[in-house]
Amino acid sequence: MPEVQESPAVPSEYQGIPGEVLLRYLERIERLEEEKTALCEDIKEVFQEAKGNGFDVKIMKELLKIRKMEEHELDEKETMLDVYRKAIGMVH
Numbered sequence: 001m002p003e004v005q006e007s008p009a010v011p012s013e014y015q016g017i018p019g020e021v022l023l024r025y026l027e028r029i030e031r032l033e034e035e036k037t038a039l040c041e042d043i044k045e046v047f048q049e050a051k052g053n054g055f056d057v058k059i060m061k062e063l064l065k066i067r068k069m070e071e072h073e074l075d076e077k078e079t080m081l082d083v084y085r086k087a088i089g090m091v092h
Contacts, residue, residue, distance in 0.1 A: 011019030047057050066074060085091065 011023045013019060047060065050060060051057050069077070
């Protein structure tokens with residue numbers, strides 16, 4: 001990612017916008033984005049490790065989605081999947 005050139009000017013207020021405060025927010029977000037990138041790489045490595053040990057990464061990702069769901073959301077999803085399967089003749 002290319003580095004953004006910082007202006008040598010000291011932030012100030014311009015048209016009611018407090019430049020120093022805005023700059024602090026931007027810098028915080030940039031730091032968090034860097035951390036996010038590093039965390040995404042870590043997660044990718046864990047998935048690769050799991051795959052290397054014979055686990056199906058697609059299924060693991062689906063399980064992660066399911067674990068985040070509320071019980072009623074999961075019930076609704078399973079009901080709709082069942083309805084759609086039956087509608088297209090995929091009875092199990």
